[in-house]
Amino acid sequence: MSRRFNLVLTGVGGQGLITLGRLIGEACIRAGLNVTVAEVHGMSQRGGSVIVHVRIGEGDSPVIPVGGAHHIIAMEVLEAGRSVRYANKDTVMVVNDLILPPPLAKYPGKKDVIEALKSKLGRVYLYDAEGVSKRIMGTPISSNIALLGFSLGVNPALEDLIGKTDVEKAIEAIFKGKALELNMKVFEEAFKEGKASVGG
Amino acid sequence: MNPILARKGETVLLMGNEAIARGALESGICMAAAYPGTPSTEIVETLSEVAKDLKIWVEWSVNEKVAFETAYAAAISGVKSLTAMKHVGLNVAADILMSSAYAGVKAGFVVVSADDPGHHSSQNEQDNRWYGFISHIPVVEPSSPREAYYYTKESFKLSEKYGHPIILRTTTRISHTRQPVTLDEDLPESPVCKGVFEKAIDRWVLVPGHARKLKMKLLEVWRKIQYDTGEPFAKIINPGMKDVIIASGIAYSHVEEALRILGLESKVTVLKINMPVPVPRKPVEEVLRNAERVLVVEELDPVVEKQVKSISSELGFGCKIYGKEYVPENDELSLQVVYNGLCRFFDKCDPSIWESVGDLKIEPTIPPRPPVLCPGCPHRSSYYIVKTALNKAGIRNVIFTGDIGCYTLGFQKPFETQMTSFEMGGAIGVAHGLSKVVDEAIVAVVGDSTFYHAGIPGVINLVFNKGRAIPLILDNSITAMTGHQPHPGTGVTAVGEPTARIMPEDVLKAVGFETYLINPLKVKESINTLGKALEEFKSGKNIAIISRARCALEVLRDARKTKTVLPVYKVDPEKCTGCMACVNLSACPALVVDPDSRKPVIIEDLCAGCGLCASICPFKAISTANTPSQDWEKLW
Numbered sequence: 001m002s003r004r005f006n007l008v009l010t011g012v013g014g015q016g017l018i019t020l021g022r023l024i025g026e027a028c029i030r031a032g033l034n035v036t037v038a039e040v041h042g043m044s045q046r047g048g049s050v051i052v053h054v055r056i057g058e059g060d061s062p063v064i065p066v067g068g069a070h071h072i073i074a075m076e077v078l079e080a081g082r083s084v085r086y087a088n089k090d091t092v093m094v095v096n097d098l099i100l101p102p103p104l105a106k107y108p109g110k111k112d113v114i115e116a117l118k119s120k121l122g123r124v125y126l127y128d129a130e131g132v133s134k135r136i137m138g139t140p141i142s143s144n145i146a147l148l149g150f151s152l153g154v155n156p157a158l159e160d161l162i163g164k165t166d167v168e169k170a171i172e173a174i175f176k177g178k179a180l181e182l183n184m185k186v187f188e189e190a191f192k193e194g195k196a197s198v199g200g
Numbered sequence: 201m202n203p204i205l206a207r208k209g210e211t212v213l214l215m216g217n218e219a220i221a222r223g224a225l226e227s228g229i230c231m232a233a234a235y236p237g238t239p240s241t242e243i244v245e246t247l248s249e250v251a252k253d254l255k256i257w258v259e260w261s262v263n264e265k266v267a268f269e270t271a272y273a274a275a276i277s278g279v280k281s282l283t284a285m286k287h288v289g290l291n292v293a294a295d296i297l298m299s300s301a302y303a304g305v306k307a308g309f310v311v312v313s314a315d316d317p318g319h320h321s322s323q324n325e326q327d328n329r330w331y332g333f334i335s336h337i338p339v340v341e342p343s344s345p346r347e348a349y350y351y352t353k354e355s356f357k358l359s360e361k362y363g364h365p366i367i368l369r370t371t372t373r374i375s376h377t378r379q380p381v382t383l384d385e386d387l388p389e390s391p392v393c394k395g396v397f398e399k400a401i402d403r404w405v406l407v408p409g410h411a412r413k414l415k416m417k418l419l420e421v422w423r424k425i426q427y428d429t430g431e432p433f434a435k436i437i438n439p440g441m442k443d444v445i446i447a448s449g450i451a452y453s454h455v456e457e458a459l460r461i462l463g464l465e466s467k468v469t470v471l472k473i474n475m476p477v478p479v480p481r482k483p484v485e486e487v488l489r490n491a492e493r494v495l496v497v498e499e500l501d502p503v504v505e506k507q508v509k510s511i512s513s514e515l516g517f518g519c520k521i522y523g524k525e526y527v528p529e530n531d532e533l534s535l536q537v538v539y540n541g542l543c544r545f546f547d548k549c550d551p552s553i554w555e556s557v558g559d560l561k562i563e564p565t566i567p568p569r570p571p572v573l574c575p576g577c578p579h580r581s582s583y584y585i586v587k588t589a590l591n592k593a594g595i596r597n598v599i600f601t602g603d604i605g606c607y608t609l610g611f612q613k614p615f616e617t618q619m620t621s622f623e624m625g626g627a628i629g630v631a632h633g634l635s636k637v638v639d640e641a642i643v644a645v646v647g648d649s650t651f652y653h654a655g656i657p658g659v660i661n662l663v664f665n666k667g668r669a670i671p672l673i674l675d676n677s678i679t680a681m682t683g684h685q686p687h688p689g690t691g692v693t694a695v696g697e698p699t700a701r702i703m704p705e706d707v708l709k710a711v712g713f714e715t716y717l718i719n720p721l722k723v724k725e726s727i728n729t730l731g732k733a734l735e736e737f738k739s740g741k742n743i744a745i746i747s748r749a750r751c752a753l754e755v756l757r758d759a760r761k762t763k764t765v766l767p768v769y770k771v772d773p774e775k776c777t778g779c780m781a782c783v784n785l786s787a788c789p790a791l792v793v794d795p796d797s798r799k800p801v802i803i804e805d806l807c808a809g810c811g812l813c814a815s816i817c818p819f820k821a822i823s824t825a826n827t828p829s830q831d832w833e834k835l836w
Contacts, residue, residue: 014574026213029213035378035380036344036378036379037377037378037379038373038376038378039377039378040320040376047569047574047575047789048569059457060344060346060347060450060457061450061453061454061458061534061538062373062377063373063535063536064535065536065553068536078566078567081562082566084557084559084560085556087556088555089555100789100803101567102567103787104613105567109795112562113566116561120558120560121557139805
């Protein structure tokens with residue numbers, strides 16, 4: 001059975017998920033891999049749930065089966081909870097340490113969601129991507145790049161597929177000038193923190 | 201450099217829509233016209249970004265019918281052209297679509313219909329392949345974004361070969377998926393941009409006498425396409441098996457992977473179809489001849505299935521043909537859905553595949569996150585102002601008819617200012633009709649772009665036929681829903697050239713409305729203005745309201761560019777009583793309730809500084825947290 005590596009990116013509209021999907025797609029081209037990057041979002045430009053399906057390897061069918069994700073990057077805690085249906089017991093999940101409650105809604109606390117996730121999955125990492133982005137960029141705008149860097153750091157299967165240099169080349173292709181320099185730093189820093197958190 | 205301009209041999213990551221744009225450019229188009237609509241928008245958006253460099257004409261037309269007419273005019277003069285629209289957009293252009301098949305074209309002409317199975321951003325999920333039958337126009341359907349590039353070019357070739365329009369049908373999952381595409385041609389040095397209009401009255405003037413003759417020709421072309429077309433629109437993979445799968449468009453991609461997972465690639469013949477209408481006869485006959493069991497896999501309606509069954513029955517083949525028994529007729533297909541269908545068909549299911557850990561069990565449950573109006577969206581303020589003014593004027597139980605755009609989200613609480621939403625421009629026509637049969641006051645809510653698209657005939661009819669409704673134009677000076685394309689009120693064209701600015705108030709005045717213009721950022725002032733307007737309405741006058749402030753996303757973008765500091769608001773916890781008026785009346789995503797203090801706080805990174813919450817707060821507990829630039833209001 002030929003397998004494709006299935007990467008789910010999830011979060012809230014406006015958080016840079018589409019850019020992250022594009023970046024991973026560009027990295028795959030540099031790694032010589034086929035990829036499909038499918039953006040699933042509803043009506044609104046901002047504020048709704050967004051999920052991007054990245055499938056790496058031969059084939060054109062773009063949407064990841066429920067239970068079929070190898071790795072999940074969640075840019076927001078509630079969306080992490082929502083995306084767990086794509087996970088199986090071996091899925092690695094990296095969650096941004098940020099909660100954005102929808103207006104006028106009751107919602108569970110951050111800790112409760114993370115605990116519930118950990119009870120289902122063996123490997124769940126809560127990562128303060130905003131922290132590293134704010135430290136280097138001054139804004140949370142590069143949290144997406146930080147989460148990718150951290151993911152490569154903690155998941156060797158992902159790193160084996162698209163190497164750190166492939167991502168760096170993709171960052172070079174997408175950003176220019178100061179933004180390029182700072183995003184590289186964010187990526188590097190988050191990658192190191194990922195490695196450190198798994199004792200690498 | 202824009203990836204769409206990359207050289208031959210390069211591999212670039214293209215979204216399906218970008219791939220179509222590139223394919224059309226390689227084919228030599230010099231004209232593209234469209235009205236934006238998800239999932240089709242990025243085709244002409246991509247072309248508009250490179251139009252000036254390539255010296256081709258690209259426009260956002262006021263609606264799909266006008267876009268179609270514009271592009272078709274080029275094609276009947278010998279200039280290759282493209283028009284693109286979402287599935288429901290083709291309904292708007294259906295009139296000219298039918299006629300275009302009769303008269304044909306002098307140069308390649310491709311109509312892209314981007315359908316939306318699963319209705320991610322549409323009012324329905326109609327399968328536009330049927331349009332191929334009604335109009336006798338072949339429908340080409342790619343199986344992947346990469347193939348969208350390839351089949352765009354094949355569609356132009358087919359169009360040129362038969363002098364006939366071609367529908368290129370994609371679906372959301374192809375239009376909005378990115379894939380590496382290796383470019384196999386450079387862009388032509390100089391596409392043909394000057395045409396000649398030949399006065400062939402018997403071809404272009406569809407009076408019955410001419411149309412009768414043209415219909416005969418049309419049927420001849422239709423049959424030729426049906427019987428002469430094989431590769432590249434149909435491909436038989438692993439021929440000679442008794443089990444056959446026929447898969448059209450993206451369904452093929454799911455079938456290909458599902459068969460690999462099931463380990464059945466060598467045991468099944470697959471007929472890959474990239475022209476579902478009319479289905480190429482010869483390859484279908486060939487696979488049916490030896491088949492025992494056939495499964496047709498396609499997204500939405502049984503378009504190919506019905507044709508295959510008809511061919512089989514016509515030729516007396518004995519095979520059993522299945523389709524919708526195994527593959528659902530609603531929603532979009534996926535690998536998982538197709539796998540489930542195939543494993544039942546072959547009685548070879550593996551229940552352990554993709555074993556999900558299931559949903560989280562947690563209290564309170566994770567709330568749904570429906571799309572909402574953005575923080576700072578002027579529509580939020582407009583709704584608050586209009587509802588408050590109506591209330592103050594003693595006008596109760598107001599019926600709000602609605603339309604298609606960001607502002608449709610006003611159907612949600614706390615606004616509930618869209619009680620209908622059917623199609624572009626529908627708000628005003630429906631309001632008119634209701635006004636003839638109900639007693640309540642009616643407000644017809646329509647956006648600026650939608651007003652130009654299909655609202656203007658409605659307002660004319662409203663006055664002419666003595667309807668009683670208040671058109672409320674929410675004018676954020678851009679087509680915001682689809683990603684900020686310009687329209688006749690914007691003052692720039694698709695490629696950024698300055699042009700005439702046509703204001704809704706001028707149109708409304710000309711039609712016969714007393715028009716009241718408000719700035720939704722000035723809440724109190726606007727409520728007062730509308731008070732006067734509503735008195736006029738009560739006295740029997742035709743009034744229209746225009747609420748004008750730019751889209752907050754555009755304002756935020758311009759603020760970043762010009763380094764303008766916009767106001768950011770904060771809640772003073774001392775003055776705040778926790779009454780929740782700000783949260784309950786504005787539903788702004790930047791306002792969240794702190795679980796500890798049970799009082800609202802404003803997320804600074806999200807606040808766009810519209811100030812609505814400060815206007816609402818009865819305790820004056822909300823004020824600016826920073827010192828905004830002096831001229832920040834100019835950006836709105």
